[in-house]
Amino acid sequence: MLQVTDLHASVVDADEEILKGLSLSIGAGEVHAIMGPNGSGKSTFANVLLGRPDYVVNSGVVTFDDEDILELFPDQRALRGMFLAFQYPAEIPGVRPWQFLKAALDARREYAGEKPLSVRDFSKLFDDKVEAVGIDPDLVKRSLNEGFSGGEKKRNEMLQLEMLEPRLAILDETDSGLDVDALRIVAEGVNSLRSPDRSFLIVTHYQRLLNYIKPDVVHILVDGRIVETGGPELAITVENSGYEQYITAAMAD
Amino acid sequence: MTLANATGEKYAADFKALTESRPVSDWMSELRQSGWDHFDSIGFPTARRGNELWKYTNLAALDQGKFGFQFDEPGAVEPDVLRERAPWSDDWSTLVFINGRYSESLSQVSSGDGVQVRNFSDPANSESLRTNLGTHAAVDENAFSALNTAFLVDGGFVQIPDNREDTSPIHLLFVTTSGGSRAIYPRTLVVSGINSRSTVIESYISLGEEGGFTAPVAEYVLNSGAGIEHYRVLVENEESFHIGTTRVYQLDNSTFTSTSFALGPKIGRNDVHVLLDAPGAECTLNGLYLTTGDQHMDNHISTTHAKPNGTSHQFYKGVLSGNSRAVFSGRVLVEKDAQKTQAFQKDLNLVLSHGAEIDTKPSLEIYADDVQCAHGATAGHTDPEAIFYMQARGIDEVTAQAMLMRGFASEIVDMIGVDGLQDYVHGVVEEVIPRLQAAAD
Ligand SMILES: Nc1ncnc2c1ncn2[C@@H]1O[C@H](COP(=O)(O)OP(=O)(O)O)[C@@H](O)[C@H]1O
Numbered sequence: 001m002l003q004v005t006d007l008h009a010s011v012v013d014a015d016e017e018i019l020k021g022l023s024l025s026i027g028a029g030e031v032h033a034i035m036g037p038n039g040s041g042k043s044t045f046a047n048v049l050l051g052r053p054d055y056v057v058n059s060g061v062v063t064f065d066d067e068d069i070l071e072l073f074p075d076q077r078a079l080r081g082m083f084l085a086f087q088y089p090a091e092i093p094g095v096r097p098w099q100f101l102k103a104a105l106d107a108r109r110e111y112a113g114e115k116p117l118s119v120r121d122f123s124k125l126f127d128d129k130v131e132a133v134g135i136d137p138d139l140v141k142r143s144l145n146e147g148f149s150g151g152e153k154k155r156n157e158m159l160q161l162e163m164l165e166p167r168l169a170i171l172d173e174t175d176s177g178l179d180v181d182a183l184r185i186v187a188e189g190v191n192s193l194r195s196p197d198r199s200f201l202i203v204t205h206y207q208r209l210l211n212y213i214k215p216d217v218v219h220i221l222v223d224g225r226i227v228e229t230g231g232p233e234l235a236i237t238v239e240n241s242g243y244e245q246y247i248t249a250a251m252a253d
Numbered sequence: 254m255t256l257a258n259a260t261g262e263k264y265a266a267d268f269k270a271l272t273e274s275r276p277v278s279d280w281m282s283e284l285r286q287s288g289w290d291h292f293d294s295i296g297f298p299t300a301r302r303g304n305e306l307w308k309y310t311n312l313a314a315l316d317q318g319k320f321g322f323q324f325d326e327p328g329a330v331e332p333d334v335l336r337e338r339a340p341w342s343d344d345w346s347t348l349v350f351i352n353g354r355y356s357e358s359l360s361q362v363s364s365g366d367g368v369q370v371r372n373f374s375d376p377a378n379s380e381s382l383r384t385n386l387g388t389h390a391a392v393d394e395n396a397f398s399a400l401n402t403a404f405l406v407d408g409g410f411v412q413i414p415d416n417r418e419d420t421s422p423i424h425l426l427f428v429t430t431s432g433g434s435r436a437i438y439p440r441t442l443v444v445s446g447i448n449s450r451s452t453v454i455e456s457y458i459s460l461g462e463e464g465g466f467t468a469p470v471a472e473y474v475l476n477s478g479a480g481i482e483h484y485r486v487l488v489e490n491e492e493s494f495h496i497g498t499t500r501v502y503q504l505d506n507s508t509f510t511s512t513s514f515a516l517g518p519k520i521g522r523n524d525v526h527v528l529l530d531a532p533g534a535e536c537t538l539n540g541l542y543l544t545t546g547d548q549h550m551d552n553h554i555s556t557t558h559a560k561p562n563g564t565s566h567q568f569y570k571g572v573l574s575g576n577s578r579a580v581f582s583g584r585v586l587v588e589k590d591a592q593k594t595q596a597f598q599k600d601l602n603l604v605l606s607h608g609a610e611i612d613t614k615p616s617l618e619i620y621a622d623d624v625q626c627a628h629g630a631t632a633g634h635t636d637p638e639a640i641f642y643m644q645a646r647g648i649d650e651v652t653a654q655a656m657l658m659r660g661f662a663s664e665i666v667d668m669i670g671v672d673g674l675q676d677y678v679h680g681v682v683e684e685v686i687p688r689l690q691a692a693a694d
């Protein structure tokens with residue numbers, strides 16, 4: 001489904017590369033985890049996949065369903081089924097979650113050749129999901145993410161994930177700053193959406209979330225490259241022994 | 254005669270023609286004459302040096318003798334056209350003025366709760382009209398107040414009785430049909446009785462494409478405990494000149510809550526001054542201005558706290574695009590006696606193009622020692638992070654930007670407590686957003 005080959009990327013107008021030859025491949029229905037120390041480029045990778053304009057891709061290829069996506073606008077990537085749950089969701093002043101999600105879902109349905117949901121059907125879906133994700137109904141009357149706590153922002157990202165039902169969901173540290181209850185909600189959300197044609201890329205710093213969501217493949221990202229790939233047991237190894245060995249090895253290169 | 258240029262001669266001839274053609278009561282004729290005398294001695298404030306009040310707004314175009322007063326009958330306008338193009342509800346009491354002249358046939362006034370809503374020149378000149386007209390927006394206030402007073406013919410007079418409850422809005426609708434070389438002087442006087450409640454809408458719209466010159470003056474008097482919810486809607490076309498003067502006089506525990514909406518004319522000025530002249534008065538001035546092309550919109554807002562325990566808010570927002578320019582010059586003066594004053598000022602702007610320019614100057618001048626005041630101003634583009642966030646959910650960039658603009662404007666639009674009016678302003682904002690976007694970088 002997603003194929004990344006030798007991806008090099010840097011911040012616009014900066015010389016130093018952040019992603020230095022990253023490759024990975026995610027098949028349909030698979031759950032991959034990316035773990036790595038702070039500053040190793042996890043968020044950069046997640047954002048580059050969606051086409052954030054702050055970054056430039058210097059070389060490499062990214063295909064989604066065999067289509068080269070690097071020239072596509074972020075919204076075109078999203079319409080093709082990609083989704084990023086942000087580590088730090090932006091505040092959207094003056095736009096309420098309901099309004100925002102209606103616009104997003106309408107766009108997606110239009111792209112798929114479907115009619116927009118009626119306000120009534122949409123509202124029902126929205127209310128159900130708000131409850132399922134455990135969001136305070138008062139919160140959705142406010143501007144999106146404005147004045148939301150860290151945990152509320154993350155739940156809100158999950159709400160959007162569940163509403164939009166993407167085919168590739170990238171979760172960037174959705175677990176950080178969450179208590180165990182919230183963590184369970186995230187895991188339940190992901191697990192309930194798992195299906196043979198939907199894939200996940202879970203970016204996390206800790207192994208904790210992976211107790212609830214069992215990944216098929218775990219990658220270790222250090223200094224802009226995948227330095228090791230393995231099964232779920234790799235997450236436990238890393239949790240126990242830390243990233244030191246990988247960092248030392250990367251420095252030695 | 255001190256106005257020696259072409260403009261001066263033209264206005265002098267117009268004034269002479271008016272006084273000869275229409276005899277009015279002595280007091281009104283004296284008021285007009287004092288307006289003329291003032292204008293004649295000061296002329297337009299076109300000086301580009303030492304002219305602090307008009308520093309940002311160049312009125313040279315007004316001083317070229319193009320515009321003149323035309324005394325004629327109100328032009329013919331189909332009622333349906335007003336319903337379509339102006340804020341309108343059959344539930345409101347509406348006085349309609351076409352090119353400055355009162356149109357009885359288009360107006361519709363429901364009487365019942367003792368409110369007087371009528372044209373000035375109605376022979377039943379009341380004592381209240383006589384004592385208040387020109388008292389709060391005096392002829393020496395500025396050149397436009399003087400000019401407006403000199404050419405007083407028709408205008409909206411609203412007298413709210415004591416203890417009146419707010420049943421339905423009162424609307425003063427000033428329409429320009431063909432601008433051309435026409436100068437129009439709309440006038441409003443609202444006097445609200447003790448503990449009364451009312452909603453008053455002033456709107457200024459143009460139906461034609463030509464630009465005229467409109468110089469309205471509005472005076473609001475709030476007696477003890479009175480409350481006025483005020484709206485000012487400026488939706489004249491892009492070629493027009495609009496220099497508006499609003500003066501508000503508040504007595505103890507009265508509340509004036511105003512929301513202004515201005516779509517940039519060619520040159521626009523919204524000059525508002527509120528005097529809180531007795532303890533415990535409260536005043537809120539909110540506004541939204543949208544400018545593009547080479548429009549110029551100058552919001553000159555000031556509040557004077559003369560007595561203790563008053564509260565005032567100034568909250569304006571602007572969206573600027575193209576090569577337009579907007580000004581927020583907001584002043585709060587807290588006089589020595591005005592202890593326990595609370596005053597807040599804020600001006601926030603979305604500036605969508607490099608060619609657009611905002612001059613925002615909130616200022617507090619405080620002479621009392623026990624006060625609580627704060628002010629702030631910002632100007633910035635739509636947040637690229639927010640745009641990316643929305644794009645990452647499948648919303649295209651143009652739609653995302655429009656949603657942010659709408660969200661920005663909605664903070665003020667949502668404050669409009671009159672349904673029909675909120676829908677109207679909302680509709681105008683929706684119409685303008687694509688134009689602002691087209692001129693954005
Ligand atoms: N927009 C940016 N501007 C400047 N530096 C950035 C930007 N994004 C990422 N970086 C830098 O790139 C490196 C990787 O950051 P990031 O991808 O956020 O790491 P991680 O998510 O793994 O903690 C860090 O050194 C960070 O400072």
Ligand SMILES: [Mg+2]
Nearest residue numbers: 042043087173
């Ligand atoms: Mg990160």
